[in-house]
Amino acid sequence: MSILTRRDFIKGSLIMGGAACCSAAFGSLGGKVAYAQSQGGNGKIFVVIHLDGGNDWHQSFDVAKTTSARSAYEAVHLESKIDANSVLATDDGYGFHPRLQALHSMFQDGDASIMRRVGTSNPSRSHGTEQLKFENGDFSNQGLGWMGRVMDQMDANGESISRFMTMAIGQGNPTDIQGSNQRGLGLRDLNSYSLDNQINTADQRYRTYLAQQIADTVEATSPIEEAAVEGQKAMYQSIETLQEAAAGFTGRGTSGNPTLGAQYPTSRPGPQLRQIAMLVQAGLGTQLALCGMGGFDLHSNIGNENGREADLMEDLDQALAAFRADMLAMGKWDDVVIAVDSEFGRTIQENGGGGTDHGQSIALVMAGGALNGGVTGSPITGDEFLRNNNGKNWAEVQYHYANAYKEILNWAGLPSNGVFAEHPSFNFNLV
Secondary structure: OOOOOHHHHHHHOOOEEOEOOHHHHOHHHHHHHHOOOOOOOOOOEEEEEEEOOOOOHHHOOOEEOOOOOHHHHHHOOOOOOOOHHHOEEOOOOEEEOOOOHHHHHHHHOOOEEEEEEEEOOOOOOOHHHHHHHHHOOOOOOOOOOHHHHHHHHHHHOOOOOOOOOEEEEOOOOOHHHEOOOOEOEEEOOHHHOEEOOOOOOOOHHHHHHHHHHHHHHOOOOOHHHHHHHHHHHHHHHHHHHHHHHHHOOOOOOOOOOOOOOOOOOOOOOHHHHHHHHHHHHHOOOOOEEEEEEOOOOOOEOOOOOOOHHHHHHHHHHHHHHHHHHHHHHHOOHHHEEEEEEEOOOEOOOOOOOEOOOEOOOEEEEEEOOOOOOEEEOOOOOHHHHOOOOOOOOOOOOOEEHHHHHHHHHHHOOOOOOOOOOOOOOOOOOOO
Protein backbone atom coordinates (compact mmCIF):
# COMPACT_ATOMS: atom_id res chain seq x y z
CA MET A 1 0.00 0.00 0.00
CA SER A 2 1.35 3.43 -0.92
CA ILE A 3 2.38 5.90 1.75
CA LEU A 4 -0.17 8.66 2.24
CA THR A 5 0.56 11.69 4.41
CA ARG A 6 -2.11 13.37 6.48
CA ARG A 7 -1.89 16.53 4.36
CA ASP A 8 -2.11 14.56 1.10
CA PHE A 9 -5.06 12.60 2.39
CA ILE A 10 -7.06 15.61 3.48
CA LYS A 11 -6.22 17.61 0.37
CA GLY A 12 -6.66 14.91 -2.23
CA SER A 13 -8.87 12.08 -1.09
CA LEU A 14 -12.05 13.69 0.18
CA ILE A 15 -14.05 12.91 -2.95
CA MET A 16 -17.52 11.45 -3.18
CA GLY A 17 -17.69 8.94 -6.01
CA GLY A 18 -20.58 9.51 -8.42
CA ALA A 19 -21.58 12.73 -6.68
CA ALA A 20 -20.46 16.30 -6.32
CA CYS A 21 -17.27 17.00 -4.40
CA CYS A 22 -17.51 18.18 -0.83
CA SER A 23 -17.45 21.87 -1.71
CA ALA A 24 -20.10 21.44 -4.41
CA ALA A 25 -22.32 19.40 -2.14
CA PHE A 26 -22.02 21.52 1.00
CA GLY A 27 -19.71 24.44 0.25
CA SER A 28 -19.15 26.69 3.24
CA LEU A 29 -22.36 25.37 4.82
CA GLY A 30 -20.48 22.32 6.09
CA GLY A 31 -21.42 21.52 9.64
CA LYS A 32 -24.43 23.83 9.60
CA VAL A 33 -26.15 21.60 7.07
CA ALA A 34 -24.75 18.39 8.50
CA TYR A 35 -25.82 18.69 12.08
CA ALA A 36 -29.24 20.28 11.66
CA GLN A 37 -31.36 17.16 11.92
CA SER A 38 -34.75 18.56 12.84
CA GLN A 39 -37.43 18.70 10.19
CA GLY A 40 -39.31 21.83 9.19
CA GLY A 41 -42.79 21.99 7.74
CA ASN A 42 -45.09 19.11 8.60
CA GLY A 43 -43.11 16.21 7.16
CA LYS A 44 -44.96 15.99 3.87
CA ILE A 45 -42.95 15.47 0.67
CA PHE A 46 -43.06 17.20 -2.71
CA VAL A 47 -41.37 15.34 -5.59
CA VAL A 48 -40.85 16.95 -9.01
CA ILE A 49 -40.15 14.88 -12.13
CA HIS A 50 -38.98 16.98 -15.08
CA LEU A 51 -39.56 15.67 -18.61
CA ASP A 52 -36.59 17.18 -20.42
CA GLY A 53 -37.03 18.31 -24.02
CA GLY A 54 -40.63 19.49 -24.11
CA ASN A 55 -43.44 17.00 -23.55
CA ASP A 56 -46.22 16.80 -26.16
CA TRP A 57 -49.16 16.87 -23.75
CA HIS A 58 -51.88 16.33 -26.34
CA GLN A 59 -50.07 13.11 -27.29
CA SER A 60 -49.52 11.94 -23.71
CA PHE A 61 -51.72 13.34 -20.92
CA ASP A 62 -54.69 14.79 -22.81
CA VAL A 63 -55.27 12.88 -26.05
CA ALA A 64 -58.50 13.48 -28.00
CA LYS A 65 -60.69 10.37 -27.65
CA THR A 66 -64.43 10.87 -28.08
CA THR A 67 -64.53 14.67 -28.17
CA SER A 68 -65.84 16.59 -31.15
CA ALA A 69 -62.21 17.63 -31.72
CA ARG A 70 -61.24 14.04 -32.51
CA SER A 71 -61.68 14.35 -36.30
CA ALA A 72 -59.61 17.55 -36.34
CA TYR A 73 -56.89 15.84 -34.27
CA GLU A 74 -56.75 12.98 -36.78
CA ALA A 75 -56.59 15.40 -39.70
CA VAL A 76 -53.38 17.02 -38.41
CA HIS A 77 -51.74 13.86 -37.02
CA LEU A 78 -51.59 11.64 -40.06
CA GLU A 79 -48.64 9.56 -38.81
CA SER A 80 -48.82 10.07 -35.04
CA LYS A 81 -52.54 9.79 -34.28
CA ILE A 82 -53.28 7.42 -31.42
CA ASP A 83 -56.16 5.01 -31.91
CA ALA A 84 -59.22 6.38 -30.13
CA ASN A 85 -60.20 2.99 -28.73
CA SER A 86 -56.88 2.67 -26.92
CA VAL A 87 -56.91 6.12 -25.27
CA LEU A 88 -57.58 5.82 -21.51
CA ALA A 89 -60.52 8.14 -20.81
CA THR A 90 -60.20 10.95 -18.26
CA ASP A 91 -62.59 13.86 -18.84
CA ASP A 92 -64.34 15.88 -21.58
CA GLY A 93 -63.75 13.22 -24.23
CA TYR A 94 -59.97 13.22 -23.69
CA GLY A 95 -57.65 10.75 -22.02
CA PHE A 96 -54.20 9.39 -21.26
CA HIS A 97 -51.81 7.70 -23.66
CA PRO A 98 -52.52 3.94 -23.59
CA ARG A 99 -49.12 3.24 -21.98
CA LEU A 100 -50.09 5.29 -18.89
CA GLN A 101 -52.21 2.60 -17.30
CA ALA A 102 -50.96 3.07 -13.73
CA LEU A 103 -51.42 6.84 -13.90
CA HIS A 104 -54.90 6.28 -15.31
CA SER A 105 -55.69 4.02 -12.38
CA MET A 106 -54.55 6.76 -10.00
CA PHE A 107 -56.79 9.22 -11.82
CA GLN A 108 -59.76 6.90 -11.49
CA ASP A 109 -59.03 6.63 -7.75
CA GLY A 110 -59.03 10.41 -7.45
CA ASP A 111 -55.26 10.49 -6.86
CA ALA A 112 -54.17 12.36 -10.01
CA SER A 113 -54.77 15.88 -11.33
CA ILE A 114 -54.28 17.26 -14.83
CA MET A 115 -53.80 21.02 -15.25
CA ARG A 116 -54.01 22.11 -18.88
CA ARG A 117 -52.33 25.17 -20.43
CA VAL A 118 -49.73 25.67 -17.69
CA GLY A 119 -46.36 27.34 -18.15
CA THR A 120 -44.19 30.36 -17.35
CA SER A 121 -44.58 34.10 -17.79
CA ASN A 122 -43.82 35.35 -21.30
CA PRO A 123 -42.84 31.91 -22.63
CA SER A 124 -40.04 31.87 -25.20
CA ARG A 125 -40.21 28.31 -26.66
CA SER A 126 -36.46 28.03 -25.96
CA HIS A 127 -35.24 24.91 -24.13
CA GLY A 128 -32.60 26.70 -22.08
CA THR A 129 -34.66 29.75 -21.20
CA GLU A 130 -37.80 27.87 -20.21
CA GLN A 131 -35.89 25.17 -18.31
CA LEU A 132 -34.15 27.86 -16.28
CA LYS A 133 -37.49 29.55 -15.52
CA PHE A 134 -38.81 26.29 -14.08
CA GLU A 135 -35.62 25.95 -12.03
CA ASN A 136 -35.25 29.50 -10.71
CA GLY A 137 -38.93 30.19 -10.02
CA ASP A 138 -39.33 32.36 -13.13
CA PHE A 139 -37.02 35.04 -11.75
CA SER A 140 -34.60 36.79 -14.06
CA ASN A 141 -31.60 36.08 -11.82
CA GLN A 142 -30.01 32.75 -12.69
CA GLY A 143 -28.07 31.87 -9.56
CA LEU A 144 -30.82 30.75 -7.17
CA GLY A 145 -33.61 28.19 -7.42
CA TRP A 146 -37.09 27.99 -5.94
CA MET A 147 -36.24 25.02 -3.71
CA GLY A 148 -33.21 26.92 -2.43
CA ARG A 149 -35.42 29.91 -1.60
CA VAL A 150 -37.67 27.66 0.48
CA MET A 151 -34.66 26.58 2.52
CA ASP A 152 -33.37 30.16 2.83
CA GLN A 153 -36.70 31.31 4.25
CA MET A 154 -36.80 28.44 6.73
CA ASP A 155 -33.28 29.33 7.82
CA ALA A 156 -34.24 32.99 8.21
CA ASN A 157 -37.23 31.92 10.31
CA GLY A 158 -34.94 30.00 12.64
CA GLU A 159 -36.22 26.57 11.61
CA SER A 160 -33.86 23.61 11.77
CA ILE A 161 -33.22 22.05 8.37
CA SER A 162 -32.23 18.46 7.73
CA ARG A 163 -29.17 18.23 5.51
CA PHE A 164 -31.24 15.87 3.37
CA MET A 165 -34.29 18.13 3.17
CA THR A 166 -33.80 19.02 -0.51
CA MET A 167 -32.38 16.36 -2.81
CA ALA A 168 -31.70 16.33 -6.55
CA ILE A 169 -31.19 12.74 -7.72
CA GLY A 170 -29.43 12.16 -11.03
CA GLN A 171 -29.72 15.85 -11.99
CA GLY A 172 -26.22 17.02 -11.17
CA ASN A 173 -26.22 20.18 -9.08
CA PRO A 174 -29.17 22.05 -10.64
CA THR A 175 -30.28 25.62 -10.06
CA ASP A 176 -33.50 24.44 -8.34
CA ILE A 177 -31.67 23.49 -5.13
CA GLN A 178 -29.38 26.54 -4.88
CA GLY A 179 -30.14 29.10 -2.18
CA SER A 180 -28.21 32.15 -1.05
CA ASN A 181 -27.53 30.71 2.42
CA GLN A 182 -28.74 27.13 2.13
CA ARG A 183 -28.53 24.60 -0.66
CA GLY A 184 -29.82 21.13 -1.33
CA LEU A 185 -27.74 18.05 -2.00
CA GLY A 186 -27.28 16.81 -5.56
CA LEU A 187 -26.03 13.29 -6.18
CA ARG A 188 -26.27 10.55 -8.75
CA ASP A 189 -27.58 7.90 -6.40
CA LEU A 190 -27.28 6.79 -2.80
CA ASN A 191 -25.27 3.67 -3.60
CA SER A 192 -22.46 5.61 -5.30
CA TYR A 193 -22.31 8.33 -2.66
CA SER A 194 -19.06 7.13 -1.10
CA LEU A 195 -15.34 7.74 -0.90
CA ASP A 196 -13.58 7.24 -4.21
CA ASN A 197 -11.08 4.36 -3.93
CA GLN A 198 -7.85 6.15 -4.81
CA ILE A 199 -5.35 3.91 -3.05
CA ASN A 200 -4.50 0.27 -3.56
CA THR A 201 -6.39 -1.42 -0.76
CA ALA A 202 -9.40 -3.65 -0.64
CA ASP A 203 -10.30 -2.60 2.86
CA GLN A 204 -12.45 0.42 1.98
CA ARG A 205 -14.13 0.39 5.39
CA TYR A 206 -10.76 0.80 7.10
CA ARG A 207 -9.90 3.66 4.75
CA THR A 208 -13.16 5.41 5.53
CA TYR A 209 -12.57 4.90 9.26
CA LEU A 210 -9.05 6.30 8.95
CA ALA A 211 -10.30 9.35 7.06
CA GLN A 212 -12.92 9.97 9.72
CA GLN A 213 -10.32 9.81 12.48
CA ILE A 214 -8.09 12.28 10.65
CA ALA A 215 -10.97 14.69 10.10
CA ASP A 216 -11.92 14.45 13.78
CA THR A 217 -8.42 15.01 15.17
CA VAL A 218 -7.11 17.79 12.91
CA GLU A 219 -6.76 21.01 14.87
CA ALA A 220 -8.08 24.02 13.00
CA THR A 221 -5.69 26.98 13.18
CA SER A 222 -7.78 29.48 11.23
CA PRO A 223 -11.47 30.09 10.44
CA ILE A 224 -10.94 28.75 6.93
CA GLU A 225 -9.41 25.52 8.17
CA GLU A 226 -12.11 25.21 10.81
CA ALA A 227 -14.80 25.47 8.15
CA ALA A 228 -12.98 22.88 6.06
CA VAL A 229 -12.80 20.46 8.96
CA GLU A 230 -16.49 20.94 9.67
CA GLY A 231 -17.22 20.33 6.00
CA GLN A 232 -15.23 17.09 6.11
CA LYS A 233 -17.14 15.92 9.16
CA ALA A 234 -20.40 16.76 7.42
CA MET A 235 -19.36 14.76 4.39
CA TYR A 236 -18.45 11.64 6.34
CA GLN A 237 -21.59 11.76 8.43
CA SER A 238 -23.66 12.17 5.27
CA ILE A 239 -21.90 9.28 3.55
CA GLU A 240 -22.56 7.00 6.49
CA THR A 241 -26.21 8.04 6.76
CA LEU A 242 -26.96 7.64 3.05
CA GLN A 243 -25.19 4.29 2.82
CA GLU A 244 -27.27 3.05 5.74
CA ALA A 245 -30.41 4.29 4.01
CA ALA A 246 -29.48 2.44 0.81
CA ALA A 247 -28.58 -0.76 2.66
CA GLY A 248 -31.76 -0.75 4.69
CA PHE A 249 -34.17 -0.16 1.81
CA THR A 250 -36.86 -2.84 1.58
CA GLY A 251 -38.44 -1.70 -1.70
CA ARG A 252 -38.89 -3.60 -4.89
CA GLY A 253 -35.53 -3.26 -6.61
CA THR A 254 -34.86 -2.12 -10.16
CA SER A 255 -35.33 -5.18 -12.33
CA GLY A 256 -36.60 -8.74 -12.50
CA ASN A 257 -40.04 -10.23 -12.90
CA PRO A 258 -42.58 -8.61 -10.61
CA THR A 259 -43.99 -11.07 -8.10
CA LEU A 260 -45.34 -8.96 -5.27
CA GLY A 261 -46.24 -5.84 -7.21
CA ALA A 262 -44.84 -3.23 -9.57
CA GLN A 263 -41.07 -2.88 -9.89
CA TYR A 264 -38.99 0.14 -10.79
CA PRO A 265 -37.78 0.08 -14.38
CA THR A 266 -34.03 0.36 -14.94
CA SER A 267 -34.55 3.36 -17.23
CA ARG A 268 -35.22 6.87 -15.94
CA PRO A 269 -36.95 7.93 -13.82
CA GLY A 270 -37.16 4.48 -12.19
CA PRO A 271 -33.79 4.37 -10.39
CA GLN A 272 -34.18 7.99 -9.29
CA LEU A 273 -37.64 7.48 -7.80
CA ARG A 274 -36.32 4.38 -6.07
CA GLN A 275 -33.62 6.53 -4.44
CA ILE A 276 -36.26 8.98 -3.26
CA ALA A 277 -38.26 6.09 -1.80
CA MET A 278 -35.11 5.08 0.10
CA LEU A 279 -34.88 8.56 1.60
CA VAL A 280 -38.54 8.51 2.59
CA GLN A 281 -38.21 5.11 4.26
CA ALA A 282 -35.07 6.20 6.12
CA GLY A 283 -36.91 9.20 7.57
CA LEU A 284 -34.07 11.62 6.87
CA GLY A 285 -36.30 14.67 6.66
CA THR A 286 -36.45 14.89 2.88
CA GLN A 287 -39.30 17.21 1.88
CA LEU A 288 -38.32 18.44 -1.59
CA ALA A 289 -36.93 16.05 -4.19
CA LEU A 290 -36.11 16.45 -7.87
CA CYS A 291 -35.45 13.93 -10.62
CA GLY A 292 -36.14 13.69 -14.33
CA MET A 293 -35.93 11.91 -17.65
CA GLY A 294 -34.97 13.04 -21.13
CA GLY A 295 -35.84 12.23 -24.72
CA PHE A 296 -38.94 14.38 -25.26
CA ASP A 297 -37.60 16.71 -27.96
CA LEU A 298 -39.28 14.62 -30.64
CA HIS A 299 -39.22 16.63 -33.85
CA SER A 300 -39.72 13.47 -35.91
CA ASN A 301 -41.15 9.96 -35.65
CA ILE A 302 -42.96 10.53 -32.36
CA GLY A 303 -45.04 7.40 -32.92
CA ASN A 304 -48.58 6.71 -31.78
CA GLU A 305 -49.71 4.00 -29.36
CA ASN A 306 -46.32 2.49 -30.16
CA GLY A 307 -43.01 4.19 -30.81
CA ARG A 308 -40.68 6.63 -29.10
CA GLU A 309 -43.26 8.64 -27.14
CA ALA A 310 -45.02 5.44 -26.11
CA ASP A 311 -41.81 3.93 -24.73
CA LEU A 312 -41.13 7.08 -22.70
CA MET A 313 -44.66 7.02 -21.31
CA GLU A 314 -44.24 3.40 -20.29
CA ASP A 315 -40.98 4.14 -18.46
CA LEU A 316 -42.64 6.99 -16.58
CA ASP A 317 -45.74 4.97 -15.80
CA GLN A 318 -43.88 1.95 -14.43
CA ALA A 319 -41.74 4.19 -12.23
CA LEU A 320 -44.82 5.97 -10.86
CA ALA A 321 -46.53 2.63 -10.21
CA ALA A 322 -43.56 1.27 -8.25
CA PHE A 323 -43.14 4.46 -6.25
CA ARG A 324 -46.84 4.52 -5.37
CA ALA A 325 -46.65 0.86 -4.30
CA ASP A 326 -43.71 1.64 -2.02
CA MET A 327 -45.42 4.71 -0.55
CA LEU A 328 -48.57 2.69 0.14
CA ALA A 329 -46.47 -0.01 1.83
CA MET A 330 -44.82 2.65 4.00
CA GLY A 331 -48.13 4.35 4.78
CA LYS A 332 -46.83 7.50 3.06
CA TRP A 333 -48.97 7.83 -0.07
CA ASP A 334 -51.15 10.50 1.55
CA ASP A 335 -48.01 12.43 2.55
CA VAL A 336 -46.46 12.64 -0.93
CA VAL A 337 -47.33 14.71 -3.99
CA ILE A 338 -45.54 14.11 -7.30
CA ALA A 339 -45.51 16.78 -10.02
CA VAL A 340 -44.62 15.92 -13.63
CA ASP A 341 -43.59 19.02 -15.58
CA SER A 342 -41.67 19.95 -18.75
CA GLU A 343 -40.14 23.20 -19.97
CA PHE A 344 -42.79 23.61 -22.69
CA GLY A 345 -45.30 21.70 -24.78
CA ARG A 346 -45.30 21.00 -28.50
CA THR A 347 -47.10 22.21 -31.59
CA ILE A 348 -50.63 20.88 -31.90
CA GLN A 349 -50.16 19.91 -35.52
CA GLU A 350 -47.78 17.24 -36.72
CA ASN A 351 -44.85 18.45 -38.80
CA GLY A 352 -43.71 16.83 -42.04
CA GLY A 353 -41.49 14.35 -40.20
CA GLY A 354 -44.12 12.69 -38.06
CA GLY A 355 -43.16 14.72 -35.00
CA THR A 356 -44.03 18.02 -33.34
CA ASP A 357 -42.05 21.20 -32.76
CA HIS A 358 -41.58 23.61 -29.85
CA GLY A 359 -44.77 25.02 -28.37
CA GLN A 360 -45.80 26.81 -25.20
CA SER A 361 -48.09 25.39 -22.53
CA ILE A 362 -47.86 22.01 -20.87
CA ALA A 363 -50.30 19.78 -19.06
CA LEU A 364 -48.95 19.77 -15.50
CA VAL A 365 -49.76 16.40 -13.93
CA MET A 366 -49.73 15.63 -10.21
CA ALA A 367 -50.28 12.41 -8.30
CA GLY A 368 -50.69 11.62 -4.61
CA GLY A 369 -53.14 10.33 -2.06
CA ALA A 370 -53.96 13.81 -0.71
CA LEU A 371 -54.94 15.32 -4.06
CA ASN A 372 -58.37 16.40 -5.22
CA GLY A 373 -58.13 14.54 -8.52
CA GLY A 374 -59.58 15.82 -11.76
CA VAL A 375 -58.92 18.04 -14.77
CA THR A 376 -58.46 21.82 -14.77
CA GLY A 377 -58.45 24.10 -17.80
CA SER A 378 -59.87 23.84 -21.29
CA PRO A 379 -58.74 21.15 -23.74
CA ILE A 380 -57.42 21.75 -27.24
CA THR A 381 -60.39 22.35 -29.50
CA GLY A 382 -61.01 21.32 -33.07
CA ASP A 383 -60.57 24.91 -34.23
CA GLU A 384 -57.13 25.02 -32.62
CA PHE A 385 -56.07 21.75 -34.24
CA LEU A 386 -57.06 23.15 -37.65
CA ARG A 387 -55.41 26.57 -37.38
CA ASN A 388 -53.90 27.71 -40.63
CA ASN A 389 -50.28 28.70 -41.03
CA ASN A 390 -51.01 32.29 -40.01
CA GLY A 391 -52.10 31.17 -36.54
CA LYS A 392 -50.00 30.07 -33.59
CA ASN A 393 -49.52 26.35 -33.90
CA TRP A 394 -49.48 25.71 -30.17
CA ALA A 395 -51.63 26.07 -27.04
CA GLU A 396 -50.78 29.31 -25.25
CA VAL A 397 -50.09 29.51 -21.52
CA GLN A 398 -53.07 30.48 -19.33
CA TYR A 399 -51.94 29.39 -15.85
CA HIS A 400 -48.57 29.76 -14.15
CA TYR A 401 -47.00 26.58 -12.80
CA ALA A 402 -46.08 28.40 -9.58
CA ASN A 403 -49.75 28.56 -8.56
CA ALA A 404 -49.85 24.77 -8.36
CA TYR A 405 -46.43 24.51 -6.69
CA LYS A 406 -47.36 27.11 -4.05
CA GLU A 407 -50.47 25.13 -3.16
CA ILE A 408 -48.34 22.05 -2.53
CA LEU A 409 -45.73 23.99 -0.54
CA ASN A 410 -48.51 25.37 1.67
CA TRP A 411 -49.91 21.86 2.10
CA ALA A 412 -46.45 20.72 3.20
CA GLY A 413 -46.13 23.56 5.70
CA LEU A 414 -43.21 25.08 3.76
CA PRO A 415 -42.65 28.76 2.84
CA SER A 416 -44.15 29.86 -0.47
CA ASN A 417 -44.20 33.67 -0.45
CA GLY A 418 -41.33 35.13 -2.43
CA VAL A 419 -40.29 31.71 -3.67
CA PHE A 420 -41.59 32.41 -7.19
CA ALA A 421 -41.64 35.58 -9.28
CA GLU A 422 -44.86 37.61 -9.49
CA HIS A 423 -47.54 35.99 -11.63
CA PRO A 424 -51.35 36.07 -11.96
CA SER A 425 -52.87 34.16 -9.07
CA PHE A 426 -55.11 31.14 -9.53
CA ASN A 427 -56.38 28.47 -7.16
CA PHE A 428 -56.23 24.95 -8.60
CA ASN A 429 -57.75 23.57 -5.37
CA LEU A 430 -55.33 20.64 -5.54
CA VAL A 431 -55.42 19.41 -1.93
